[in-house]
Amino acid sequence: MKKVRKAVIPAAGLGTRVLPATKAMPKEMLPIVDKPAIQLIVEEAVRSGIEDILIITNRGKGVLEDHFDRAPELEERLLKSGKQEMYDEIVGLTKLANIQYVRQKETKGLGHAVYCAKAFVGDEPFAVLYGDDVILGEDPACGQLIRAYESEGLGVVGVNEVTPEAILKYSSLKVSPIEGAPENWMRCTDMIEKPAPDKILSLYSILGRCVLPPEIFAILEETPPGAGGEIQLTDAMCALARRDSMVAVNFTGKRYDMGSKLGIMQAQVEVALRHPEIGDAFRAYLKALSETL
């Protein structure tokens, strides 16, 4: 069984749900207090044992590359003003992993974005971390999926239960227990993207993480445009689940949808409350504010 060493982070979407903020700035660069979403996602991948990362970008996303690059003027200023700790953090950021970039020339959907990683992935299994889904927790979500892949040898999707209202906007999975496996691992044999109410398979939905075998590229080649006229990764994974079955891991950790306004605010508030520098002051502010609501 090949180890999972590579990860792909698609970050070439248009982010229309958070316009105008995302007109000139990628949603993946939206900060959660003081770190952009993409940095938290790269950190999760690195904590999961990933060594090589490919970020799928597009026009106007050079700022993503700059974030993981050296910044000599800034570094010199930090050193001169004795801000050693911040200097270490800024330089450390450039050494997190071996990060490469490729452009998705047309915004043809998440499946198409993942297909852009074909040459990078080669003949290895790989993780996909959606660039607008931040998952925070002790045990990195991507690592939880990798453990399932390396044990079962099947493609893995990260899932959580969502509400009956939310499932209509996400994917819905057909799942069953796996004997002798951890309680939060399930067999997945079918899935549907944005189901009509009478087509819901369960309230388990894929939320931003999967580990896929390289065979997914041959399936993507055959996948026609689906919902919204885009090539959907879920459609390709559905073909894989029906053919070989997949594993669904009900991961631990809190997921924030950085592609939605509410998700961005939830992430900001919850991370700010735990933040070592501003946590106490923010809590006091929030308490006082809540009394006026």
Ligand code: UTP
């Ligand atoms: P989304 O569908 O949530 O992103 O894709 P979007 O298209 O930017 O969303 P809207 O416009 O607000 O509805 C999930 C992830 O896949 C990437 C996005 O950047 C996001 O991180 N993506 C999506 C691509 O890389 N390429 C695409 O063609 C579509």
